[in-house]
Every structure is written in C-alpha cells, then in structure tokens.
Amino acid sequence: MKEMICPYSWDCGKRFDPIELSKFDYNFLQSAVEKKMTFMIIHCPNCSREFKFDTVQWKADEFGYSNPEHSKKKVKKTTKQLAAVLNKAKIEIPAPYFEYLTSNEFNSQVSVFSDEEDFILYDLHELCEKVKVDGKLYFTISQLKGFTQTLLEVIGDDLPNTQYLQYKTLADCLTIGYENTRILYIDNSDHHSVRIFHPDGGDIEETGMVCDEIINRKKQVFEIIDQCTCKNSMKKLFFLFTIIVSSMSYAQKKTGGDLWSGSYVVTSKNENQHADTDTLIIAKTADADPDKIPAKYESDLARWTLTSAKGGDKEKQIVNRFLFDIKNKKDAYAEFGWTDLHKSGKMNCIDGGHFFICQTEPNTEVRFNKEEKFFTKTGIFGIWLHYGLVELEKIK
Ligand SMILES: [Zn+2]
Structure with missing residues (x-):
C-alpha cells in the first residue's frame, strides 16, 4: 500500500x-x-x-x-478592507455616511421617534457581516434584498409595473440600523431619505429624516426628533398582505354581479400531464325554470353556459353556482371545508356536473379539508373528474 x-x-x-x-x-x-x-x-x-x-x-x-x-480570533478587517468588500459587492454607501461611519463622531444610538425606543445603527463591521434572510445569506447592509427577493420571485410577474418597481427599489436600499425587528434604511433613489421597513407586515414607514440629519444630529438632534410627527403617515407598499386584502374585497364586490362571464385560459396543474391548454368561455344565460329542476336547486336559479374552444358548441355545458342555502341546510362548500371562506367572499365556485371551477384570491394556498393543498397563482382553479386540477386565467 x-x-x-x-x-x-x-x-x-x-x-x-x-x-x-x-x-x-x-x-x-x-x-x-x-x-x-x-x-x-x-x-x-x-x-x-x-x-x-x-x-x-x-x-x-x-x-x-x-x-x-x-482558530486564533479573527483579525478585524481594516476600513480599507471593508471598503473593498463593499466595492466588490457593488454596494455604494453615500460618501458622507461612509465618512461618518468611520469617524469618531459615530454614535450607534439614534432616536427616530421621541416617544419610542432608540434605533441602533450598525457600525461598518456589522454592516459587512452576513445575515440570513429567508434561507439565503446577505450582507447586513443589503438584507432588504432578502425581504423582497421571495416576493418578487413568487408574484413579481403579476405585479403592476409601479409596484414591481417599488420592490425593486426597496431591494437596493441600504440597511443602516434596527430596533427590535424594524429595519432602518436609506433610500438612495430618494435623496437619501431614511425610512423604516417592517418585515412582519411589509410596511414602509416614513421617518421624515434624511441621511444627513443622522450624520449631523450632534448639533440639532433635539429639534429633529420633535419634528418627526410623520410616523402616522405609514405608507403601505402593496405587499402580499395588501394584495390579498385588495383582491379579497374585489371578489366580495363581484359576488353580487357576474363573477363568472369571460374567457379563461386553462392549464393543467398535474405534473405529468402536460395537456394542451384550452380556452373556456363562460357566459350568462337564462335563469333555470324552477319547474324543471329538482327542488333543492330552487334557491339559486342563475345559470351560465360554459363552452370549450376545443369541444365547440356541441359540448356546451350549463353550470350553476355551488348551492349555498343555509336556511335549507344546503352548503356545497362544506365538503371542502370552505364554508367560512365562502361566507367572507373569498371562495366562489360553479358546478358543471363532472367538473367545478372556483375563484379565490390570487397567490393563495388552497386547502381541501385541511389535508390536500395546492398553490394557485391566478386564484381561479378547476377540478375535472378523471383529469385533475387545472388553473384558469381570465383573459377577457
Ligand atoms: Zn500524526
């Protein structure tokens, strides 16, 4: 050997x-x-x-x-080395703030709102340390990337341009401090405004300060604090929460009108079934004749026709809404555990006999009886017997 x-x-x-x-x-x-x-x-x-x-x-x-x-203790990097680290990562700290960070004037405690806890500013070493956000490592100074990344990846394509840009902008903002879970940051795109990001709700809070005021606060620290009464002007960025809330009220509003008429592109959600996409057209049609339908359907006579582009007119189906007649103990949502969702306007379904189609909020995890679940991006999905789950997107 x-x-x-x-x-x-x-x-x-x-x-x-x-x-x-x-x-x-x-x-x-x-x-x-x-x-x-x-x-x-x-x-x-x-x-x-x-x-x-x-x-x-x-x-x-x-x-x-x-x-x-x-294993000897890590040698602390010099300012020059840290500057090189930032440079390599293409992170640009505004020159006056960088100067401040490296000066003897640096004071890590900063009062943003006079009646609240002080914020702590990170020193240059801390800003260059790595922090884990959502499973990925970021420099402390650029951790806002971590908070926006997932969001942009998951729903970026569905966001209106202005919102998409807001997230993009936030991703590039520089974190400078914190208080509890709140993140204090500089918005380089907006005259070095200092703002607060709340990771737990996705809110952006104005401080009314700009970066220079943190640097020069030695002289005027007290006046500034008193001026900062702007904290009530919380600016909501349309984060996931807001999106859900707004689309929820959208669905609620629409339940009174015609939630269903329109054209939909259908794509299969079954992993091993890459069926061709189909287009469905749903159109309002005459109400059902109460004399010609079983008594249990009399509580809701509204009807729609559903035509598939592939099947053509000969496969036109008449569809009705899921029965929901609490008085007579008819609740088609119950078997899926969606009664409460339906009551709050967040789940509406139509039934075509061998299939049904439902609308909930976009980007929602839908549960069937708490066991099975799936994610719907558009919020509109369907289940066809012998075929499985499909996602629908309303195009008209
Ligand atoms: Zn040996």
Whole structure:
C-alpha cells in the first residue's frame, strides 16, 4: 500500500507506511480498501491522534483537531478592507455616511421617534457581516434584498409595473440600523431619505429624516426628533398582505354581479400531464325554470353556459353556482371545508356536473379539508373528474 500522511501538518504531518499503523487499524484499512470506503477513522502511528481517511482518494483529513493557528480570533478587517468588500459587492454607501461611519463622531444610538425606543445603527463591521434572510445569506447592509427577493420571485410577474418597481427599489436600499425587528434604511433613489421597513407586515414607514440629519444630529438632534410627527403617515407598499386584502374585497364586490362571464385560459396543474391548454368561455344565460329542476336547486336559479374552444358548441355545458342555502341546510362548500371562506367572499365556485371551477384570491394556498393543498397563482382553479386540477386565467 502507498504511504500515508498524517493530516495534522502543524505539529506532526509525518509520512508513514500503512504497516506502521496499529494491528487493528491496519486490518481495518485493508477491509476498507476492498470495500472502497471513503470515510473511516484511524490513528496516526506517530502522534496517535485520530484522523479521517478516504481509501478511494487515499487522502487523510483532520478529525477533531484543528490548527490552533487558524482558530486564533479573527483579525478585524481594516476600513480599507471593508471598503473593498463593499466595492466588490457593488454596494455604494453615500460618501458622507461612509465618512461618518468611520469617524469618531459615530454614535450607534439614534432616536427616530421621541416617544419610542432608540434605533441602533450598525457600525461598518456589522454592516459587512452576513445575515440570513429567508434561507439565503446577505450582507447586513443589503438584507432588504432578502425581504423582497421571495416576493418578487413568487408574484413579481403579476405585479403592476409601479409596484414591481417599488420592490425593486426597496431591494437596493441600504440597511443602516434596527430596533427590535424594524429595519432602518436609506433610500438612495430618494435623496437619501431614511425610512423604516417592517418585515412582519411589509410596511414602509416614513421617518421624515434624511441621511444627513443622522450624520449631523450632534448639533440639532433635539429639534429633529420633535419634528418627526410623520410616523402616522405609514405608507403601505402593496405587499402580499395588501394584495390579498385588495383582491379579497374585489371578489366580495363581484359576488353580487357576474363573477363568472369571460374567457379563461386553462392549464393543467398535474405534473405529468402536460395537456394542451384550452380556452373556456363562460357566459350568462337564462335563469333555470324552477319547474324543471329538482327542488333543492330552487334557491339559486342563475345559470351560465360554459363552452370549450376545443369541444365547440356541441359540448356546451350549463353550470350553476355551488348551492349555498343555509336556511335549507344546503352548503356545497362544506365538503371542502370552505364554508367560512365562502361566507367572507373569498371562495366562489360553479358546478358543471363532472367538473367545478372556483375563484379565490390570487397567490393563495388552497386547502381541501385541511389535508390536500395546492398553490394557485391566478386564484381561479378547476377540478375535472378523471383529469385533475387545472388553473384558469381570465383573459377577457
Ligand atoms: Zn500524526
């Protein structure tokens, strides 16, 4: 067998012939080689410490001991090195603030609202430390990217342009401090305004300050605080929450009118079924004749026709809304556990016999009886017997 090298190079690192191993380790190594083991623990015959060995690569590695030189406390980076780190990451701190951060004037405590806890400003070292947001690492200073990234990825395509730009802008804003979970940041795109981001609701709060006022506050700190009465002017960015709320009221408003008429593109949500997309046309039609339908349907006579572009007119279906007649204990939403959703206007369905179509809010996780769930981007989905789940998008 080839020679081995002790991995503890700083105080042993000796080369030796495997035959020098203890009898036990040597036998172990022989069988490990036969089995092509890539992980085993044996002992150096010289320093007697354990180490890992990979018989395929014939390579020893540290196991439980590390170079004491390396574990010496991390040398704090110099300002120059930190500036290089930021530069490499294309993060640009406004020059006056960078100067302030590196000056003796730097005071980490900043009062933004006179009747609230002070905010803490990060120093330059802290700004360059990595922080985990939503599973990914960001520099503390650019952590707002982390808060907007998921949002943009999930619903970015559905956002109106102005909102999309708002998120994009927020992503590039520079975090400078915090108070509890609130994030204090500078908006470079808006004259270095200082604002507060609330990660728990996605709100943006105005402070009425600009970056310069933090830098120069030594002189005028008290006046500024008193001027900051603008905290009630919370500006809501249309984050997920807002979107849900607004589309909810949209659905609520529409339930009175015709929620269904229109054209829809249908795409399959079954992973292994990439069926061609189809277009459905739903149109309001004459109410059902109460004499010609079963009594249980009399509570809701509204009817629509549903035509598939593929099937043509001969496959026109008459559809009705899910029965929801509490007085007579008829509730078609109950079997899915959607009664409350329907009552609050967040779930409306029509029934075509062998299929049904429902509307909820866009970007919603829909649950069937709390067990099965799926995500609908458009908020309109359908279930066809023998076919499965489809997503619909209203195009007209
Ligand atoms: Zn050794």
